[in-house]
Amino acid sequence: MTELTPIGLLAELTHRCPLGCPYCSNPLELTRANQELDTKTWTRVFEDAASLGAMHVHLSGGEPLVRKDIAELTNAAHLAGLYTNLITSGVGLNAQSLTELRAAGLDHVQISIQGVDPTRADAIAHFKGGAKAKREAARVVVEEGLALTINAVIHRGNIKDLPAIIDLAVEWGAGRLEVAHVQYHGWAIANRASLMPAREDFLTAAKLVEDARKSLEGTLVIDHVIPDYYAERPKACMGGWGRQVIVVTPDGRALPCHAAATLPGFAFDNVKDRSLAEIWETSEAFQKFRGTAWMPKPCQGCDRAEIDWGGCRCQAFAITGNAATTDPACALSPEHTKLREMATADAASGISTYRFRRIGG
């Protein structure tokens, strides 16, 4: 049992997506359409999440708009009392679909962009016409008076465009900009050599964000998701394992973090078999790294143990082969130097071809 209350539900409604971003956080093995949960099951999941105390639902994917029942799902989440946040590429969002979603109770839209120059942006997303569709989607969101967040995933190919990206967010009327450096999970690991920026470029970007936050105060809120490979201390991944967020995958597995499915030796419970409350409170997976008891040194006894919770389990596993060890993003981890060296080598690799995300890829 746990006294903890989740804040948010990340509902990965589908893995289908017309785009092919090489940094997509979805797993390499994507779930096919016929495995997806149906409307009824998602409705129950939303209700369960709300009774557990969750306040936000992030309707995500893949591209959530490919679900034919997206308006119905939005409405179900809204009726359950959740703050509904649509996380979309913008492709498929037009005046008509937005009006429908708004009537269903949509509270907020987050549109991801690949850059400012349409041709280059489309090349990264591996989708022609994407940039144009996004521009149009952002316009209708603002016209409808809905709140807009722009999410820009930053990597070596666009890090120097950050000033233009910030300008674009203001010009498009966004209230919030997420400057999200690539997190190396899923497809991003496969593309790390082509995505990793140089450390100096990251430092310049960090300074730019800091300055823009000041000059745009009251106009644009900027959230900065920094790249772990250049950090000194890790992030509290998802606010700590099993503390704030529940991820439900398209086929119904409940995970403490969206990359957790990559960890070996876990049986993740499925919402088709057990209630969300039961999973949150008693499932082995949610309890495994919850709190501080599992921690090895140097986390054990560290004064940041209850701040960053030892960082990301999936990153620890990806780099060291052991999920139950300190996140190598932490400078106190014995593997930290190795991580830095990997990043430096990747940044200098000169590789500029991508393995684009696709089902069956």
Place this chain on the structure above:
Amino acid sequence: MTDPAPKLAPGVKLRKDAKRGTVLLGPERILELDDIAQAIVAEFDGKRRVSEIAAALAKEYDANADDIRTDIENLLKDLTQKGYVKP
């Protein structure tokens, strides 16, 4: 002195929650409000000005209007910075 008529920023909702009390909800964010902040934010309707809100709350809570106005202005500044409110 400026006398704005504050309102919640687009996408921000004031909600009551069984476990957390009164909160402001925005995209990826949540802010728990104490009793005073809650009473003030409930008045932010985009029509009434800070001076009017201060006068009304001073009457309701039998307090000094200038003190309340200072409370409102401080809260407004903080919430504007965080993007929850538009002055």
